[in-house]
Amino acid sequence: MLDLSVINAMFPPDLPEPDDWERRFRPRDLxxxxxxxxxxxxxxxxxxxxxxxxxxxxxxxxxxxxxxxxxxxxxxxxxxxxxxxxxxxxxxxxxxxxxxxxxxxxxxxxxxxxxxxxRRDVYLGHVRELLRGDRAYPCFCDKERLARSAGEQRAGRSPLGYYGRWAPCRTLAPEEAARRLAAGEPYVVRLRCPYEFPGRIRFADRIRGSVTLQDNGNDIVLLKSSQEELPLPTYHFAHVVDDHLMRVTLVVRGEEWLSSTPVHLQLHTALGFAPPAYAHLAPLMKAEGPSRRKLSKRKDPEASVEYYLSAGYPPAAVQHYLRGLANIRLMDVPTAEALAAPVRLDGMRPSGPLLDLPKLHSLSREFIASLTPGELYAQLLDWAEEYDPELASVLVRHEGLALAAVAVGRPEGAPARKDLDRWSCFRDRYGFFFAELFGPVPSAADDRFGGLAPELVRRIAAGFVRDGVGAGTPEEWYGALRALAGRHGFAPDTAAWRREPDRWAGPPRVVANVVRVALTGATRSPDLFAVAGVLGRDEVVRRLTAVAG
The missing domain is CATH 3.40.50.620 (HUPs)
Structure with missing residues (x-):
């Protein structure tokens, strides 16, 4: 074992002791x-x-x-x-x-x-304590020596690592180590593994139950090279010290760390810490044909969290979805209920849950449909200010119109329309209410008019300007549409068209579609009478007249 004076000289003279950190980071009062x-x-x-x-x-x-x-x-x-x-x-x-x-x-x-x-001083104090107890030692092996050892291990099909005859600094005489330290030779600090021939270790995982793995037999690095200006600890060592001093009781992490748990438990023992409980989450998976694979940062845009923000998924819906991945029982309840319910580790599976974007879309649609117009407007505006400044500007200038537009999809006494599953869809679904977003009115030859002759499209648009836009009630509005359809040879209702399809030019919805496309630019929309009421008579006349030519 190194002399204490040699060990102390490896560290700043005013470095706090582990007991100092124990007092500073006291147990939590919970x-x-x-x-x-x-x-x-x-x-x-x-x-x-x-x-x-x-x-x-x-x-x-x-x-x-x-x-x-x-x-x-x-x-x-x-x-x-x-x-x-x-x-x-x-x-x-x-x-x-x-x-x-x-x-x-x-x-x-x-x-x-x-x-x-x-937190460098926190780690250094604990490294020094391990050296003082001969539970760690300085290692002077350079990269070339380590590479040769790894080559020999691969050739002999031995486990890779620093152990046995490939760990010369473990048995270095204290005097020789002190001489090399005094000479300024670069070093790292390694854990002195307590086992020459490690066996199996069993520990509890809060998701997987009892887990048995090969124990660690490697003298892992605790403190990186002294050549660095400010040597920092390795992840394995730092997180064990931090979990203890931050008084973490439950470590929730991905299953890629499951195989490292024996190392971490060994470090807790070496430091005299009681280990926390562990829960290792299975990785999120993606369907690829008949098989499944791990979600990839390189291949899958939905692997990035920023993807969900820029697409405009409401955060509450994403939170709901993540909880549903953890506990499937939460996937099909309302969002408010899912967010209030406890997440249970005993309800989690050791196999990876499938990331299913259509299911997220469904949850998101339900959540957005549950919002009042005011809530929807506020959340949409928050998103647009960050990701669609033009839309945000329109929403701010026309707040009243925006609220009225959203309310069209939430008719009193009827279920809300579920036509929005992301804020980025708002332009396509509701942008037509705003002249700045609607763009030019479709021409009479546009395919969205269902293949009708342009001249017929013009006559229908002009006829509705003349006979329909002044209607004050839904009954009058749709009555004018039916009358217009009849004048152009279309059936008075769908049932009549189905009974005698050869008698009519088509069902009445063909005529309604001309008005719909002229006003909204789409073949599907909220209730046309309600849409026209929000647009206002002048705008309705302007758009229909533009189609009529």
Whole structure:
């Protein structure tokens, strides 16, 4: 074992002791059964929808138990760090209603800072303590030596790692290690694994039950190279220290970390910490023909959280969907009920849930249809200000028109139309109400008129200007349409056309479609009389007259 004076000289002289950190980061005063969870992304790229899923589950488990949900940014990998990514995590979590109780870049909370790069002294104090107890040691092996060892291991079909005869610094004489340290030779600090021949380890997972894996037999790196200006710990070491000092009781993370759990449990033991409980989530899957595969950041645009924001899925609907992926029982209840219901780990499956965008569309349609016109307008405007400034400008200038347009799809005493599943669809479904978004009126030869001769389209449009636009009630309005249809040889109603199709030029809806396309630019729309009432007589006349020529 290295002399204590040699160990102490490896670290800043005023470095706090682990007991100092225990006093600073005191146990939390929470009720019995309260869970402290954390979402701990690395700022190495865009936030994946799987990360948002993990955050949603972690937050739900903390909130429903009266606990605390923490955002910690694990930014010790300087080489892969993406500028602004840490700030983006906070923005995206907030946008989807998953803002943490404490943590993030702002560092709100008594157990911070919450960026690992700002907690260096915390880790150094614990590395020093392991060295003092001979549970860690300095390793001077350079990249070439490690590469040779890995080559020998592959050739001999041995497990890769730093152990046994491939771990020369483990048995280095203390005097030799001290000499090399004094000479300024670069080093890393490694854990002294307690097992020469590791066996199997069994631990509990809150989703998978009892799990048995091969234990760790590798002397993993705890502290990166001393050549770095400010050496930082590895992920494995830093997150174990942080979970303990932030008083995390339940670690919710992806199943890619399941195989690392033996290492993490070994580190907890070496540090004298009681480990938290673990819950490893299965990855989100995507259907590809008859098979399923993991959602890919490279292949699938829907893997990025930004995709859902830019498309305009309401955050509440996305939250509902993520909870439904966790607990299928929540998928088919109203959004408000799903968001209020507890998420149960015993209701989660160890196989990966399928990311099904049509189901998200369905939930989103139901949620939007449940909003009042005022609520819909406010949420739409929030989205448009960020992702469609032109639409936002129109909505602000014509708030009254926008509210009236939305109300058309929510007739009193009848179910709301479910024609919006994303805010980005608003232009297509309701943009025709606004002259700035409607564009030029279709010409009489437009295919949307169903193949009618342009001259007939013009006569129908002109006839309705003359006889229909002044109608003051729905009965008068649709009566004028039927009369117009009759004058041009169309059946008075669909039943008559079906009885004698050869007698008529077509069903009356063909004539109604001319008016519909002229007013809305689409072959489907809310109730035509209600649409005309919102547009106003002058605008109705202008659009029909433009078609009539």
């Amino acid at each position: 009720p019995d059964g309260a869970e402290v969870t954390r979402f701990a992304p690395s700022p190495t790229g865009h936030l994946h929808i799987g990360g948002l899923y993990t955050a949603a589950v972690a937050r739900a488990l903390a909130r429903q138990s009266g606990g605390t949900y923490v955002l910690r940014v694990e930014d010790t990998d300087r080489a892969r760090r993406v500028a602004g990514a840490a700030e983006e995590f906070s923005r995206l979590l907030g946008a989807f209603g998953l803002a943490p109780d404490e943590g993030g870049v702002a560092g709100d909370g008594e157990w911070g800072p919450y960026l690992q790069s700002e």
